[in-house]
Amino acid sequence: MDYDALAAELRTIRENVAGVTDTVIAASDGIPILTDVAKNVEPSHISALAAADLGIARQAAEVVGLGALRQTVVFGSEGYMAVYSISRTALMVVLGDKGLNLGRLLHESRPSIERIGSIMTP
Amino acid sequence: MTQCHEDRVTGALSVTGNAGGLFHLRDGAVIAVESAGSPGVETLLLSSGGISAEDWDAALVESVGTGSLQAALVARGSIGLAEVEAVAVAALQDGAFAVAAGDVQECVVVSDSADVPLLPVTGGVAPALLLAETAGRLDAIASLPVPLSPYRDRVVPGRATKSMSGERREIVAHATGRRSARDIAFATGRSLHSVTVEISRMLGEELLEIAPPATAFSFSHWGLPSLRPRAPGQSSGKEMDWTTTPWPPNCGRSERTSPE
Known part of the structure; x- marks a missing residue:
């Protein structure tokens, strides 16, 4: 796997969207693949939670008839956790502080997810 | 924005970029600026100690009916x-500074914006x-010693x-080396401008240093070779015990190869 190319994508997201604090790419079953996180964030915990979160959101979208799942976002009083589906086998987590502009994150992350998906597809 | 003033626009001027922002206008005058680059009124009020988080939440609930958060806050008597x-x-001035100090890609006037600022x-x-x-x-930021x-x-x-x-x-x-002046402004609940000026002075006094790229971005990978499901027989029996369905897929080795 081309970790340098993946790292460049994660770096772009953090540099281009004010408020992004941490990023993680993980397998859909919650195993971390590549992480850029602060010391207080445990990558394996975040990856496992994100996998569960995405699974529930995907099921909800399917049951309610919302179409294909794009992202699911946890809103906290101090920040956000956005989880994106990269493919059937991988996901991306973006953590942000309370100033994060979610609209801009969604806009910026769409092309990144496309590219990350191609990098991860051998 | 000057044109908006002349046209006495009521609505919003949306600035796309990083950090970008939204200038709320009434009759051409700016009544609030929201930006992802600077802490908003809520953060500044709470961190100044002028109002407690409980009072803020209660005032927010009350204001849904009355339409004025300002009146609800003042009525609680603590401010x-x-x-x-x-x-x-x-917060308005700091928001304008945050937008101007970042990258600006596009400005669009939204005259029928339903987005009303919390505290105009x-x-x-x-x-x-x-x-x-x-x-x-x-200009002041550009002429700082550092x-x-x-x-x-x-x-x-x-x-x-x-x-x-x-x-x-x-x-x-x-x-921590991962945070910029903007991130520290949010973490401390102080204005972007004052934190930027203070950090510049502290850089000059060697109380702070610019973080090297390896500290600003700390990538580590777990040595996962591939996302392809492994061939039958490659999986350990233990893994097969906890998943009996084909979903989620088996994603290969899980041991860490990078330092924690």
């Missing part, structure tokens, strides 16, 4: 009208005044050791 107004003006400045600020004030702040980008430069504690004010100690405590 005066003048103070709320002063913080709203400070009564009467608003004339765009000409705001532009002059913002230009002054940008120029600093509030979004790109991330800082770590420096070599110098000397007694510092509480404000400076707080900045040092949040200087």
Whole structure:
């Protein structure tokens, strides 16, 4: 796997969207693949939670008839956790502080997810 | 924005970019600025100690019916009208600075914006005044002894050791190397402009240093070779015990190869 190319994508997201604090790419079953996180964030915990979160959101979208799942976002009083589906086998987590502009994150992350998906597809 | 003033626009001027922002306008005057680059009125009010989080939440609930958060806050008695107004003006000016200090890609006037700011400045600020004030702040940042980008430069504690004010100690405590001036402004609940100026001074006094790229971005990978499901027989029996369905897929080795 081309970790340098993946790292460049994660770096772009953090540099281009004010408020992004941490990023993680993980397998859909919650195993971390590549992480850029602060010391207080445990990558394996975040990856496992994100996998569960995405699974529930995907099921909800399917049951309610919302179409294909794009992202699911946890809103906290101090920040956000956005989880994106990269493919059937991988996901991306973006953590942000309370100033994060979610609209801009969604806009910026769409092309990144496309590219990350191609990098991860051998 | 000057054109909006002349046309007495009521609505919003949306600035796309990083950090970008939204200028709320009433009759051509700016009544609030929201930006992802600067802490908003809520953060500034709560961190100043003028109001508790409980009072803020309660006032927010009350304001849904009455339509005025300002009145709901003042009615709770813990803060005066003048103070709320002063913080709203400070947040507005800091928001304009945050937008101007970042990258600007596009400006669009949304005249029928339904997005109403939480705490508008009564009467608003004339765009000409705001532009002059913002230009002054940008000039001040550009002429600092150590120029600093509030979004790109991330800082770590420096070599110098000397007694510092509480404000400076707080900045040092949040200087993990991953945080920019903007991130520290949010973490401490202080305005972007004041934190940027203070960090620049502290860089000059070697109380802080610009973080090297390896600290600003700390990538580590777990050595996962591939996302392809492994062939039958490659999986360990233990893994097969906890998943009996083909979903989620088996994703290969899970041991870490990088230091934690």
